[in-house]
Each structure stands twice: as C-alpha cells, then as structure tokens.
Amino acid sequence: MNKLSSLHCEACRSGAPLVTQEELQEFMLQIPEWCLEIRNNILQLERSFAFSNFVDAMAFSQKIAELAEAESHHPAILTEWGKVTVTWWTHKINGLHRNDLICAAKTDLLVS
Amino acid sequence: MNKLSSLHCEACRSGAPLVTQEELQEFMLQIPEWCLEIRNNILQLERSFAFSNFVDAMAFSQKIAELAEAESHHPAILTEWGKVTVTWWTHKINGLHRNDLICAAKTDLLVS
Numbered sequence: 001m002n003k004l005s006s007l008h009c010e011a012c013r014s015g016a017p018l019v020t021q022e023e024l025q026e027f028m029l030q031i032p033e034w035c036l037e038i039r040n041n042i043l044q045l046e047r048s049f050a051f052s053n054f055v056d057a058m059a060f061s062q063k064i065a066e067l068a069e070a071e072s073h074h075p076a077i078l079t080e081w082g083k084v085t086v087t088w089w090t091h092k093i094n095g096l097h098r099n100d101l102i103c104a105a106k107t108d109l110l111v112s
Numbered sequence: 113m114n115k116l117s118s119l120h121c122e123a124c125r126s127g128a129p130l131v132t133q134e135e136l137q138e139f140m141l142q143i144p145e146w147c148l149e150i151r152n153n154i155l156q157l158e159r160s161f162a163f164s165n166f167v168d169a170m171a172f173s174q175k176i177a178e179l180a181e182a183e184s185h186h187p188a189i190l191t192e193w194g195k196v197t198v199t200w201w202t203h204k205i206n207g208l209h210r211n212d213l214i215c216a217a218k219t220d221l222l223v224s
Binding site: 061 | 166167170173174177180181186188189190191192193203
C-alpha cells in the first residue's frame with residue numbers, strides 16, 4: 001500500500017474517477033482520525049483539530065493553506081477559538097478523489 | 113447614532129445583555145451587507161467576501177484574526193477558494209452582543 005502522505009496531488013479534471021469503495025477502505029486505515037461526511041450529496045473528508053487559543057488555531061489554518069497551495073488543491077478551513085475544522089473534497093468531480101486522501105494525510109503531518 | 117466601526121469591544125461576561133431588537137434595527141443600517149442567521153437557536157451575524165484565489169482569501173482571514181485578537185473577541189472564519197465567510201456571535205450569552213455589531217463593522221473596514 002502506498003503511503004498516502006508521501007504522494008502528491010495530480011491535476012484533476014472533470015470526469016476524473018471518484019475514489020472507489022475499495023480504495024477508500026484501504027486508505028482510510030492511514031487516516032483514522034478523519035470522518036466521512038455527506039453534505040449536499042457530496043462525500044467529504046473532515047477532521048477537527050483542538051488548540052488552546054485563537055492564534056494557534058489560525059497559525060495551523062495558515063499551515064494548511066500553504067499545503068493547499070503547494071498541492072494546488074484547496075480545502076474548506078473553519079477557524080474558531082481553539083478549533084480548526086478541515087474539509088477536503090474535489091469540486092470538479094463532486095466527491096472524493098485520491099488527492100483528498102493524500103491531502104488529509106499531509107494535513108495530519110502538520111500537527112506538531 | 114454612534115459609528116459602530118469607531119467603537120471597541122467591552123469585556124463580556126455571562127449574563128451581559130443581548131442586543132435589543134431596537135438596537136439591532138438601528139445598528140444593522142450601518143452594516144447592510146451582513147445577514148442574520150439562526151443556528152442551534154443562536155442568532156448570529158454573517159457575511160461572505162469574494163476573492164479571486166485561495167491565497168487572497170487566506171490573507172483576509174488572517175486580517176480578521178488580527179482584528180479578533182485586538183478586540184479580544186473571536187468569530188468563526190470559513191476560508192475556501194475565493195471566499196471567506198465570517199460569523200460573529202457571543203458564546204457567553206448565546207446570541208448577539210453589541211461587540212458583534214462592532215466587529216462586523218470593523219470587518220467591513222478590512223476590505224481593501
């Protein structure tokens with residue numbers, strides 16, 4: 001099994017394949033803290049991270065933004081006092097691409 | 113009428129007064145771009161701002177974070193590609209305090 005966090009996002013076009021259920025089951029083992037959510041009929045990956053204040057939460061959001069730019073793939077980041085909630089999905093295919101699993105794994109690495 | 117954006121937040125304790133309907137009607141005239149939303153039975157102030165990419169959106173979120181620290185009052189900031197959604201409310205009183213209206217007005221000033 002490839003280590004997700006060592007992979008990089010590929011350019012994603014409309015019509016690119018959604019992650020299969022088999023892939024999802026296999027790869028979710030590497031990112032056990034992430035939850036699957038369905039919103040507006042779109043499957044998404046989500047995790048919340050706890051911090052002790054707003055500044056630390058925002059600093060983490062900034063790190064995620066830098067990861068997103070590096071991978072040219074962008075999540076939704078909800079920053080609150082002491083909490084950051086990150087949601088990855090792929091707009092172009094209205095669901096989860098392997099890129100989302102890769103970015104979730106890379107997000108986990110940002111936690112110091 | 114006091115200009116909201118020129119005021120500063122006061123320390124807010126549990127039991128502090130919620131904004132009255134009269135105050136809300138008066139002050140909302142100064143922040144016409146903001147919407148009132150009720151979530152989990154809590155009245156909140158919300159506005160979305162559009163940007164042309166993720167980096168600009170994140171830079172705006174960072175400015176809001178600096179405002180929040182300066183006022184010791186913290187919103188929820190949802191950062192997405194090309195969009196920032198800011199939500200102000202006061203946890204301690206489960207609703208809107210005058211601080212929220214002040215911070216909404218100050219948020220408007222951050223738009224360059």
